[in-house]
Amino acid sequence: MSEMIIRTEKLTKIYENGYSTVALQDVDLEIPRGSLSCIMGPSGHGKSTLLHLIGGLDRPTSGKVFLEDLDLTAVDANHLAEVRCRRIGFVFQFFNLLPVLTVLENVEIALMLAGIPPRNQRERAEELLGLVGLEDKLQAKPNQLSGGQRQRVAIARSLANDPDILLMDEPSGNLGTKSERELLENIEKVNQRGKTVVIVTHSPSVAKISHRIIYIQDGRLKKEGE
Amino acid sequence: MTRGKLVFKNLTRKKSRFLFTILGIAVGIASLVTLLSLGTGLEAEVKKQSQALGAELVVTPKGWCAYEQISVLTGESLPEAIPNEDVEKVAGITGITAVPYLVQRTAIKNQPVTVVGILPEPMKQFKNWQIDRGEYRLDRESVVVGSSIAQQFELKAGDKLTIRGTGFILRGILKEMGNRDDLVIYLDLATAQKLYGVGDKVSFIAVKVDDVTQMDRYSQEIQERANVAVVSDKQLIRSVLAIMGTVRNTLQMIAAVAVLAAAFGIINTMLTAIHERKREIGILQALGARRRTIFSLFLYESALYGLLGGVLGLAAGFALSFFAAPYIEQSEFTAFLGSAQSVKMFSPAVVGQAMLFAVVVACLAGIYPAWKASRLSPVEAISYE
Ligand SMILES: Nc1ncnc2c1ncn2[C@@H]1O[C@H](COP(=O)(O)OP(=O)(O)O)[C@@H](O)[C@H]1O
Ligand SMILES: [Mg+2]
Numbered sequence: 142m143s144e145m146i147i148r149t150e151k152l153t154k155i156y157e158n159g160y161s162t163v164a165l166q167d168v169d170l171e172i173p174r175g176s177l178s179c180i181m182g183p184s185g186h187g188k189s190t191l192l193h194l195i196g197g198l199d200r201p202t203s204g205k206v207f208l209e210d211l212d213l214t215a216v217d218a219n220h221l222a223e224v225r226c227r228r229i230g231f232v233f234q235f236f237n238l239l240p241v242l243t244v245l246e247n248v249e250i251a252l253m254l255a256g257i258p259p260r261n262q263r264e265r266a267e268e269l270l271g272l273v274g275l276e277d278k279l280q281a282k283p284n285q286l287s288g289g290q291r292q293r294v295a296i297a298r299s300l301a302n303d304p305d306i307l308l309m310d311e312p313s314g315n316l317g318t319k320s321e322r323e324l325l326e327n328i329e330k331v332n333q334r335g336k337t338v339v340i341v342t343h344s345p346s347v348a349k350i351s352h353r354i355i356y357i358q359d360g361r362l363k364k365e366g367e
Numbered sequence: 368m369t370r371g372k373l374v375f376k377n378l379t380r381k382k383s384r385f386l387f388t389i390l391g392i393a394v395g396i397a398s399l400v401t402l403l404s405l406g407t408g409l410e411a412e413v414k415k416q417s418q419a420l421g422a423e424l425v426v427t428p429k430g431w432c433a434y435e436q437i438s439v440l441t442g443e444s445l446p447e448a449i450p451n452e453d454v455e456k457v458a459g460i461t462g463i464t465a466v467p468y469l470v471q472r473t474a475i476k477n478q479p480v481t482v483v484g485i486l487p488e489p490m491k492q493f494k495n496w497q498i499d500r501g502e503y504r505l506d507r508e509s510v511v512v513g514s515s516i517a518q519q520f521e522l523k524a525g526d527k528l529t530i531r532g533t534g535f536i537l538r539g540i541l542k543e544m545g546n547r548d549d550l551v552i553y554l555d556l557a558t559a560q561k562l563y564g565v566g567d568k569v570s571f572i573a574v575k576v577d578d579v580t581q582m583d584r585y586s587q588e589i590q591e592r593a594n595v596a597v598v599s600d601k602q603l604i605r606s607v608l609a610i611m612g613t614v615r616n617t618l619q620m621i622a623a624v625a626v627l628a629a630a631f632g633i634i635n636t637m638l639t640a641i642h643e644r645k646r647e648i649g650i651l652q653a654l655g656a657r658r659r660t661i662f663s664l665f666l667y668e669s670a671l672y673g674l675l676g677g678v679l680g681l682a683a684g685f686a687l688s689f690f691a692a693p694y695i696e697q698s699e700f701t702a703f704l705g706s707a708q709s710v711k712m713f714s715p716a717v718v719g720q721a722m723l724f725a726v727v728v729a730c731l732a733g734i735y736p737a738w739k740a741s742r743l744s745p746v747e748a749i750s751y752e
Contacts, residue, residue: 189750198653199746219657226655233653233749236646241376242368249368251654259369302655 146305146337147172147195152204154190154360164190165360167204172339172353174305177332179340179347182357188341189310191357195339196229196308197221208306226255230299230336234311237295238283244270244294245279251301269297273327289320296327300336307331309340313347325350370660374667377640388629388636392676393683395626396725400684402618403717413607416440417600419546421494422573424586425603426457426465429596433606436598439571440607441547444472444481447560451567453593460592462577463585466493467569469559473530473552475520482530482552484559484569493575494548500524501539505555511539513549528552531562626724630732633672637665637736648740649748658741665737666730673729677722684721 152168155161165187172178172195180188193199195206197213206213208224216224225231238247248266249259257265270276273293283291292312299307309328313321321344329350332338340347348354356363379385417440425439428448438445447469458465469484487505490496496503501524503511510528517523517540526537530552543549560567572595576585586597598606641648648661656664 193746193749196653198749199744219659222652222655222657224655225653231653233650237650239647239650241380242373246368246372250373250651253368253370253373254651254655254660262368298654 144174145171146174146209147339148207149195150205150207152191152194152206153202154187154194154199155202163360165194165201168357168360168362170195170355170362172337174337175332175335176352177328177338177340177350178353178355179342179351180355180357181342181348182363186357187360188357190360192308192310192339192341196231196306197224198231227302228305230302230304230307232292232295232299232307232309232312234314237298238291240283243280243282244275244286247283247294248298248301251298255302265301266297269300270294272300272330273297274323287320289316289323292316292320292324293327296324296331300331305337307336307338309338311341311343313342313344321346370664370667374664374671377644377664378668378671381640384636384639388632388672389676389679391629391632392626392672392725392729393679395622395629396677396680396721397684397687398625399619399622399724400681400717400721401688402615402622403720404685404688404714410608413440413604413611416547417604419544419548420573420600421575423576423579423582423600424463424574424589425598425600426572426574426589426593426595427598428571429594431596433610436603437607437610438470439603443470445470445570447563447565447568447570449569449572449593449595451569453595454569454572456593457572457574457589457595460585460588462581464489464493464575464577465572466490466574467556467572469556469563469565469568470570471559471563475516475528478519480516480552481550482554482559484554484556484563486556487553490553493573494544496544496548497542499540499542501537503541504538505553505558507555507558508535509538509555510535511541511553512537513541513551513553514543515549516552530554533562623724626728629676630728633669633729633732634736636672637669637733638739640668641665641736641740645743645748648743649745652743652745652748661743662737662741665740666733669729669733669737670726671729672733673726674722676729677725680725681718681721 147170149168149170152165152170154165155163168191180191182188190199194201197206197208201214204214208228211224213221213224239250242250245263245266248269249262252262252265253259267276267279270279273296275290275293275297278286278290283294286294296312313324316324325346328338328340340351342348420440426449427435427439428446435445449467454465454467466486466489471482471484473480473482485505487503491503499514501511505511510530512522522528522537522540524537524539528535528537541548554562556569574585574589576582582599586599589595589597651661
């Protein structure tokens with residue numbers, strides 16, 4: 142078994158607003174470096190919650206998340222922001238892009254937040270957009286793109302800071318088959334470049350390209366292969 | 368991509384909201400600038416009018432307050448209260464020159480004009496007046512006027528003038544003095560007293576002393592001899608400035624409150640913007656933006672409202688004080704504020720104060736919304752619908 146880049150211990154998340162919703166319970170999970178994993182399970186059963194917790198976007202009610210040796214539950218908000226900035230790329234299901242910015246600028250902003258000076262941003266952003274086949278859409282605004290194109294911009298952007306880990310929440314959830322195929326090619330390409338990829342999905346075609354499938358039901362992990 | 372570029376793109380994305388928020392600030396700053404610049408030349412202007420009066424001491428009825436003292440300089444009508452008996456007593460003191468004033472009002476073509484009853488010859492010497500057109504003649508049917516009056520109402524020597532229902536002939540027009548003497552119709556004192564039915568009384572007496580070092584002594588002597596009060600020109604200037612200063616400060620406070628009200632416009636705009644951009648804030652956080660970064664992005668946005676509103680307000684304010692100043696209705700309170708000489712255009716101090724105020728207020732207004740934005744949890748922002 143290869144080295145684990147992400148590890149969770151008894152991860153539990155309970156949302157409290159008026160009444161308690163147990164979104165995740167006692168999840169112990171290990172994700173090997175360089176793997177392409179997908180998280181599957183019915184809607185509302187805690188998949189997004191799990192992804193947010195391992196990406197340091199949210200904090201668990203109890204349990205721990207380790208990124209290599211770093212305990213994400215023990216660091217402050219600034220440190221978490223730093224981790225998201227340096228090590229993790231996110232792609233969400235909808236609404237990934239800032240609507241006032243062009244495609245190019247949407248990628249550049251990730252570079253800006255990573256501390257790359259303006260004069261070095263453009264070349265890198267163009268390179269990333271080339272990787273996902275959008276070199277001819279640099280000046281387009283998000284609302285001029287198809288759903289698939291937007292997701293590809295989001296992937297290009299998530300790679301801006303050269304992260305180790307790419308977390309995607311139903312990236313092909315609202316795409317047609319052709320767009321999905323293009324997207325999957327991009328995801329595989331990224332994975333082959335050494336990134337660890339975790340995808341929440343309902344799509345069998347995503348499951349097909351994954352090395353490992355993690356099933357979540359009622360906030361609990363079902364044993365692999367079950 | 369830079370933060371500045373992002374802030375600017377966000378600032379201008381809702382054009383009408385941007386415009387109205389800016390206008391709110393601009394209106395407040397414009398009124399502040401107008402009032403600040405109207406007041407800048409105040410002191411010099413008051414001194415100038417006092418010089419025009421040409422007196423070191425002013426003899427007034429007892430119990431006059433600062434309000435009436437201002438009127439000595441502005442030419443508002445004054446109550447007549449010093450009887451001739453006292454005038455003569457004052458005039459009788461050796462070493463001083465005393466000229467009585469009876470200040471009243473009339474109207475020409477429905478516009479209010481100051482009428483002053485004077486002793487023709489002593490006054491002419493006292494003021495060093497020169498005649499421009501016609502002759503210097505004041506008697507039961509003859510008057511002279513200041514140059515501005517002649518210009519304003521297109522009067523020439525020989526014209527008929529009706530004052531309080533009585534016909535007069537305009538005999539002469541004085542040379543321009545560059546002060547309030549130009550805005551007056553001069554009547555012979557006795558004629559004016561009869562015309563206005565004030566018996567033998569005058570409003571005040573202007574006094575020149577031969578030896579300025581002896582001013583205190585003369586002041587005392589006048590008060591011993593006659594039942595009057597005496598103020599020096601310096602005291603007069605001081606009390607006028609005190610009152611005008613209060614009026615100016617009050618007006619400026621009101622303008623400052625207008626800017627503060629606009630600050631609530633900024634708060635409102637920013638809170639609305641943050642609500643609308645919750646998801647975008649979440650995206651930025653997911654990309655690794657720290658709380659400090661989110662805070663500063665929104666704070667810069669507010670500050671820009673202050674900066675842009677301030678610049679617009681400055682331009683409007685200067686335009687306003689330039690065009691409006693001459694038309695400000697003349698009264699005791701605005702007489703000095705509004706005169707063209709007291710408007711110092713583009714004073715760096717005014718620009719600095721107004722801009723600083725606009726930006727500081729906008730920043731203060733931006734703190735709460737920016738803080739709220741920075742405290743959003745990334746997940747809350749992302750899963751917001
Ligand atoms: N911010 C939240 N506040 C309260 N309940 C939430 C929140 N986010 C998710 N939940 C609840 O937690 C459960 C798991 O949600 P989620 O992780 O989004 O599921 P999935 O991604 O598998 O559809 C659901 O019942 C959902 O209603
Ligand atoms: Mg989900």
